[in-house]
Amino acid sequence: xxxxxxxxxxxxxxxxxxxxxxxxxxxxxxxxxxxxxxxxxxxxxxxxxxxxxxxxxxxxxxxxxxxxxxxxxxxxxxxxxxxxxxxxxxxxxxxxxxxxxxxxxxxxxxxxxxxxxxxxxxxxxxxxxxxxxxxxxxxxxxxxxxxxxxxxxxxxxxxxxxxxxxxxxxxxxxxxxxxxxxxxxxxxxxxxxxxxxxxxxxxxxxxxxxxxxxxxxxxxxxxxxxxxxxxxxxxxxxxxxxxxxxxxxxxxxxxxxxxxxxxxxxxxxxxxxxxxxxxxxxxxxxx
Amino acid sequence: xxxxxxxxxxxxxxxxxxxxxxxxxxxxxxxxxxxxxxxxxxxxxxxxxxxxxxxxxxxxxxxxxxxxxxxxxxxxxxxxxxxxxxxxxxxxxxxxxxxxxxxxxxxxxxxxxxxxxxxxxxxxxxxxxxxxxxxxxxxxxxxxxxxxxxxxxxxxxxxxxxxxxxxxxxxxxxxxxxxxxxxxxxxxxxxxxxxxxxxxxxxxxxxxxxxxxxxxxxxxxxxxxxxxxxxxxx
Numbered sequence: 001x002x003x004x005x006x007x008x009x010x011x012x013x014x015x016x017x018x019x020x021x022x023x024x025x026x027x028x029x030x031x032x033x034x035x036x037x038x039x040x041x042x043x044x045x046x047x048x049x050x051x052x053x054x055x056x057x058x059x060x061x062x063x064x065x066x067x068x069x070x071x072x073x074x075x076x077x078x079x080x081x082x083x084x085x086x087x088x089x090x091x092x093x094x095x096x097x098x099x100x101x102x103x104x105x106x107x108x109x110x111x112x113x114x115x116x117x118x119x120x121x122x123x124x125x126x127x128x129x130x131x132x133x134x135x136x137x138x139x140x141x142x143x144x145x146x147x148x149x150x151x152x153x154x155x156x157x158x159x160x161x162x163x164x165x166x167x168x169x170x171x172x173x174x175x176x177x178x179x180x181x182x183x184x185x186x187x188x189x190x191x192x193x194x195x196x197x198x199x200x201x202x203x204x205x206x207x208x209x210x211x212x213x214x215x216x217x218x219x220x221x222x223x224x225x226x227x228x229x230x231x232x233x234x235x236x237x238x239x240x241x242x243x244x245x246x247x248x249x250x251x252x253x254x255x256x257x258x259x260x261x262x263x264x265x266x267x268x269x270x271x272x273x274x275x276x277x278x279x280x281x282x283x284x285x286x287x
Numbered sequence: 288x289x290x291x292x293x294x295x296x297x298x299x300x301x302x303x304x305x306x307x308x309x310x311x312x313x314x315x316x317x318x319x320x321x322x323x324x325x326x327x328x329x330x331x332x333x334x335x336x337x338x339x340x341x342x343x344x345x346x347x348x349x350x351x352x353x354x355x356x357x358x359x360x361x362x363x364x365x366x367x368x369x370x371x372x373x374x375x376x377x378x379x380x381x382x383x384x385x386x387x388x389x390x391x392x393x394x395x396x397x398x399x400x401x402x403x404x405x406x407x408x409x410x411x412x413x414x415x416x417x418x419x420x421x422x423x424x425x426x427x428x429x430x431x432x433x434x435x436x437x438x439x440x441x442x443x444x445x446x447x448x449x450x451x452x453x454x455x456x457x458x459x460x461x462x463x464x465x466x467x468x469x470x471x472x473x474x475x476x477x478x479x480x481x482x483x484x485x486x487x488x489x490x491x492x493x494x495x496x497x498x499x500x501x502x503x504x505x506x507x508x509x510x511x512x513x514x515x516x517x518x519x520x521x
Binding site: 164167168170171173174175177178179180181182183184185186 | 338339340359360361363364365369370372376378379380381385388389390392393434438
């Protein structure tokens, strides 16, 4: 096997995992909530994109902006109508409610879309590649995923660290009560955070639908990848999450290269190793 | 002259425990009111109730003629009520300057901005990029006070701001508070453990005992003996 090629392919796959993870990190960072239905929303976004492509004939990449807008509003609505009721106090209600959402989404998709595997077709771009020299080449589409993940990380870093909204996000995360006496309307703010998370989910969903063949039941796997990437990277910055996704991608690629059955396992092992050795995550900001 | 803030029969509970038993108090425009009393007398609960951190009966708190007891904290803040909370409670992930900026989140117009807060507390200027919780206790207290001033409040409530400050800084802070109140017509409610300090910096004082007002009056009229008697509830 070609190690360099394996690492490059893993890095590119890591871009997708980073996109999975950043949406989760936004919600955890602001609300300290884990959205158990995160993976199912990614799958839902893929079905939405598939439906839009089928209905309009648009190129999948052109569907992304539309999916971002639709999912952004959807996320705001989900937070304001459902998830805000679970915030504050015990950690269990958000887990139980999002777990319930996960079951509802999966079964609703099963019912309406059937369990047949689907995928979003990209046409010629699917197999297009850029030669790197030395017999190496990278696919155009995986490259687009990685670049998008980097752009999303940059945008999120700017939003969280350079804007008034981001300052309010961090303040609410630190001390919700004190932020509210400064005039922060926390429930609305939580709606904005989930809208941002869902916008990232929309991007991740479209890319996932192109990269993989998917069924309604894949959500929990994607939640796990997202969760692993967040933990590997460590909380505190989206660069960490991006790096965590890439580490996970490389681990899986190396595992796959060694034995086709070991890919996913290798990812899990790296995740467990990080939990053992550095539970705050490799790239966590240590105060 | 009608009061800026009135509480009428204000009560507060923590579960089965009742912390306030019908507090009647007034604060007039530009007035400085001290709250005196032992730990657990209900002073902080009184302030957090006014700030909207806990729900009260609608009519039990009236600000500028409007009942505000049932409002959300954010709506109370928008009216110009700011609190320097007990224990400072700065935002640890925010820098000093961001903490101050959070105080101005409502964008209320008024004399206070970053520049003026840095003039009041010059020590903060050079630390403005540092995480707020990396500062010394006294400097953190300055950030907490500055953050409340940044709201350009009409009513400024301070919960034990002298805690952790050197006597010199305490004097400075109260002098600044006096200027804020007299020059800008800001009203203040100050919880202060030091009875002498509380008397000299305030126009009027209320003594809290076990959730009741046990004594109130003009600060100059209240004798040390009367306060001591009220303080210990004898």
